[in-house]
Amino acid sequence: MVVDDHPIWRDAVARDLLEAGYDVTAVVGEGGQAIRVAPAARPDVVVLDLQLPDLSGVEVVRRLIATDPAIRVLMLSASGEQQDVLDALKAGALGYLVKSAKPAELVDAVARTAAGDPVFTVGLAGLVLGEYRRLAAVPVPPVDTPRLTGRETEVLRLVAKGLSYKQIAERLVVSHRTVQNHVQNTLGKLQLHNRVELTRYAIEQGFDQDT
């Protein structure tokens, strides 16, 4: 499923994906529409523009994941509003790509997203790294604040410095798979923390009473 408010863009992305052999189940231009269509379209991967006219990208990601936790979201954005990208990531998106990426890169990213492998660009690694640093810098961090292990930090920094997984694996003398796992963990912990925070907030506010 492709969600983008720009018709030319939307069609271009859909065409590239079709050419690459993917089955594009829906092409929509609004966030609300995407949420309504998703249960019927049953996409494996949603390619989502973060800047939509009706809903914020973060909100769309949250609701999509809520309707079907198996949905994997790849964010696209013309120029990354850093905080939005980070929030969407914490809400459960699996990766992020700038719109100027080449069609081949897009297809590759969709493939990896479909496989559940986070698409970590350099910018994204920097954001995640910054977020962990921010969480750690809180004077009295709550007990369940996610922390990176030494090795995870190392891997994430190398990703942020533009090294490929292969180069990282060579440098750290580990397998490609291990690097991939480390990267996946850093994101997983952050998303888990985000869910825990949201739940706690909901309980504190008494939202759970209604449902």
Add this chain to the structure above:
Amino acid sequence: MISGMSTVTSRLRVRRWSPAVLAGVAGCLFLVVATSPSSPGGRPPFLDTPTFDDRSSAPTDLSGWLFLMGPVVATVLGLCLLRWWPYLLAVAGLVAVPGVMTEWGFAAYSSWQLPWVFLVLPSAGYALAVVALLACAQGLTRTAVGWGAAVAALTLGSRLVGSAMPMPAPWGWELSPHVAASWHTALLAVGLAGLAPAGWLYRRGDPAATGLPARRWWQRVRLVTAGTLASSVPIALTFLTTQRLADLLGVTWYALVRHSIAQTAVIGAITLVIVIVLAALAGLWPLAGAVTAAVVQVAVVAPVILALTALYKDDPLRWLAALAGAALGAAVAGSRWRVPLAATLAVLAAMALFIAYAATTGDPQKLAAQLIVIPSVLVLVVCAAAAGAVAGATAPMLAAGGALPAVLGPLAGALAVGGLQVIQVTSPTDGETLPAFLNPQITSALLLLVAAAGIGGLGFAHLLATRRAERKHAEQIRREAATAERDRLGRSIHDGVLQVLALVQRQGSELGARGSELAALAGEQEVALRGLLAGAASTGDGAAADLCGPLQALAGPAVEVATPAQAVMVPSALAAEVVAAVRAALDNVRKHAGASARAWILLEDEQDGVRVTVRDDGAGFPPERPAEAAEAGRLGIAQSMRGRIADCGGTTTIDSRPGEGTEVEFWVPRQPRARR
């Protein structure tokens, strides 16, 4: 539409402040009552030139202490409860009632039979009325500056009017006690009635009267402390008995008693020093305002006493002249040109005194001795007006910092007492142990000139301060507008132009060679535009700057930048150095790493510092090469960036292996250490 709105506002404003003005004038009536002595032959207390009697000890009994403490307690209460000024004024009016009852003969010639509390109350009521009136003026300056200044001017003018009401009469002119009593009763009744509207309007307090927002409580504490201490200086001085002072100065007790003027002056000088220090503790504006107001008060005392004495037979003329002077002072203070006009009045008063001095061949007492009417009336009017105008003109400047009640009340009052004690030595008369009150006219004239200069200087300083604040405000508005405009532009560029550029870049490469060219161009422009936006969005307010923006702006087709989502704030000088070092590193990549090399910039916000890594995938170099380059004299960019970072107290690590690219890592502490 606009004009209609302004009429509505002004009408509302009239409704809001007219009760306060009425209450201000009504409160001044209490001051008139408090400063006009009830017993004939008594000196008007406000104009009394204080002397230092031969006291052997501090007060011994409770009532003596309470008498001293009364004004202090009233001042503290008043300064702490500024917003309840209508009620404070009412209390000040009510405590004068027992005194008036005494005048009516309820306890005639036996006032000692009244409980001593009633003797303490009037002095406390006077202090309370002054502070409450100034609070009223301070509240008024918010909505109607002119009226606020006029009320402040009246607090001084009304005391002069009160002093003119009965007779200072060293020559024994008699005033029937019942005349004074009827006047006082009438004034009190009118005053209390005039308070009623304000009492109703401000039944929940007048928040404007405090003059300061609640979060500046420390400023209020400073002012209350300074005011309290200034009003309690006389208590401290009671411990300085003649004997102790003699010991302190190293002279005999007898010498001090013989030259009591000198003794009084010494005490006055001590008072002046203490109160000036207290005023300075309250702040620069309070200090300047208190000194100016005190100088003008001290200056007019001698000429006013002289004029009142000369006019003691012309009953309505005397207090009408004083009233005219007070009204003129209030009118000048209320006008838009209060500062220049007040200075002019002060200079005019000084001129009048010089002329009087010359016309009496150096003995202005002749005016009083020969009961010369018209010059005395002129001197009285112009001096009273100058005093009121100068004090009133300081009001708007002091009210801005909430300092009006503390400064024109206790601080200026204590300073004036000290000044009056000192001023007497400027014209001692031969062989007399008692000072001649009427002689220091030349000193008064000079002091009036000083007051004129003081108010002029204050006005100028205030003008500069206001201009500066306005400029700052305008600058802030401009900056906010610019930010908003930039955000708006940025949003539309995000939504439109960048999307299309990205699209051209993406689709173009599929259209053959010319399409690829187009795509490359679009790509460059997209990156440039994004960098421009990121650079423009970086906010900094001089002291601190965000590192994310300028680093994001370095992104290009071959450069990727990774930063945290939050702003990384560092001192702006430090930010400039870091960005310059990163630029140098990128230059290095361009020169040495090879044409196809790409670079990555990573910004990390650590607890005590900032780490920036610049990595490239170029040719790299063997570890010994920088040393070779240095030896060959090609210190190069590497050295210059190392120097920059070291100057900020940071470190640079360069790591490279042939074929694996180069990694330059800068670490700088958030707070740069002092350079040796």
